[in-house]
Structures are given as C-alpha cells and as structure tokens.
Amino acid sequence: MPDATDTDGLTVGQASTRLGVTVRALHHWDEIGLARPSLRTAAGYRLYTAGDLERLHRIVVYRELGMGLDRIQAILDDATADVPAALRAQRAQVAERIERLRQLGTGLDRMIDAHERGLLLTVEQQAAIFGPRWDPEGPTRARQRYGATKQWQQYAERSASRGPEEWQRITDTVADLDRALGEAMAAGVTPGSTEANRLVERHREVFASYFPLTRQMQVCLGRRYASDSGFAAHYDAIHPGLSTWLRHAIDASARTHGIDPDTATWQ
Known part of the structure; x- marks a missing residue:
C-alpha cells in the first residue's frame, strides 16, 4: 500500500461520514477484501482515494438494494458479470418485499x-x-x-x-x-x-x-x-x-x- 500525505484521501472516519455507513462496516469490508483503502499515511492511517470512494458508493447502493456482500463482490470484481441482469433479479426481489410490506401494512390497518x-x-x-x-x-x-x-x-x-x-x-x-x-x-x-x-x-x-x-x-x-x-x-x-x-x-x-x-x- 503506497504512502501518502493526509491530503491524498479520506480517513476511515471521514469516509464513514461521507457515505453514511459505520466505521465498523468499513473495517469489515476491508478485512474481507471487498473495499480496501489504497493509501496509508506515514503514521499508519488508512486513506480512501477517489477510486476507492467510487467503489464504496457502489457497494452502499447495492447493499441498499438488498444484495449480499458476496454477490456485490462478484459483480464488482468480475469483468464479465452481467450487471443489468443482476440488478433486474434484485429488482424482482425488491418488488416481492414491497408486496409483502404492503400486505403487512394492510394487516396492521x-x-x-x-x-x-x-x-x-x-x-x-x-x-x-x-x-x-x-x-x-x-x-x-x-x-x-x-x-x-x-x-x-x-x-x-x-x-x-x-x-x-x-x-x-x-x-x-x-x-x-x-x-x-x-x-x-x-x-x-x-x-x-x-x-x-x-x-x-x-x-x-x-x-x-x-x-x-x-x-x-x-x-x-x-x-x-x-x-x-x-x-x-x-x-x-x-x-x-x-x-x-x-x-x-x-x-x-x-x-x-x-x-x-x-x-x-x-x-
């Protein structure tokens, strides 16, 4: 991991605030190889570059859609992955959840x-x-x-x-x-x-x-x-x-x- 000055990227805390996710989640994604910061300062702090943040944004979006981390990693790392097909499949699952929630709402009413x-x-x-x-x-x-x-x-x-x-x-x-x-x-x-x-x-x-x-x-x-x-x-x-x-x-x-x-x- 290349060394950098503090101005070359965002720290874990800054990235957490920017993305609206927890520091714990970022550490976990780093540990499993889903999204690792590309830079580290001389003091040992990890920094996320603009490219890292782009990947993180995609992860956050896919998580919001309900995708599992394994599925997200496969989409991001497999150049041959059919992303539209994966998104359509996820869209169908979201539609099913929406219908279940609608039924739940009716039941609650x-x-x-x-x-x-x-x-x-x-x-x-x-x-x-x-x-x-x-x-x-x-x-x-x-x-x-x-x-x-x-x-x-x-x-x-x-x-x-x-x-x-x-x-x-x-x-x-x-x-x-x-x-x-x-x-x-x-x-x-x-x-x-x-x-x-x-x-x-x-x-x-x-x-x-x-x-x-x-x-x-x-x-x-x-x-x-x-x-x-x-x-x-x-x-x-x-x-x-x-x-x-x-x-x-x-x-x-x-x-x-x-x-x-x-x-x-x-x-």
Missing part, C-alpha cells in the same frame, strides 16, 4: 381497526349475520367497557383476521349451542349430569372463539347470565329459566374440576 371497533363488518353485514335485532353500536360500547382488558385485545386480534364467512360460522355455532341448551333443559337434563357437563364444556369451547376462556372465567359468565337482564332475556327467550339453569350447570361442572363457584374469579 385491520389490527388497528379491530382494536378500535371490535368488528370489521359493515352495518349491513352485521345485520345479515347476527340478525335484525343486533345493535351495531354494541361493539363500541364493549370497547369502552373492556378495551383495556387482555380479553378485548385477544378478541380484537382474532377479529382482525375474520371475514363475514367466519363470523357466520361462529354465529351458527352459537345458535346450535343455544338450541341444544334449551332442548336439554326442556328434556329435564339436570345440572351436574354427564349430559349437562358435556354441554358446559361445549359452551366453553364455543365461546373460546372470542378469547381463551378458563373454567373460572366461565363461572363468572354464568353469574352474569343469571343476573344481567340482557343475558337473562336472551337465554330465557330460548326456554324459560334457561339463564339460571345454565349458571347452575356451569357451577356444577366447575366443582367436578375442583373449582368453588362461590369464590371463582375472572382469571
């Missing part, structure tokens, strides 16, 4: 909307899926009440990936469960029986579509079914007294799993 709205369905879609008695403002009120809870976050993140068909399937599953609960009570199935316990487990699995539902949390829901006028009206319209029957069935099932319904908490 849906996630944000789901956290803020709960349901990513139009009012018309909600009416078609949940029925004419559905209140489209319900999710907004639910967010105001539960938006800070872990369960709302889990519900929202699942909602973000669901379209009308998936919500229709869930709605149909809930309706089937409601019918089965009403038929069981009408048939005289008693809470704590094998059949009642099976329905309670089915209830927990169905409602886990919204967020993970533990047995203790299910007990808390059972209390609300019997005490909340809205829930009670829903179940009692299926069969008179069903809200209380369902609570007792959930409590009895919980006891078989070592849970005291009187002390169960939302956890």
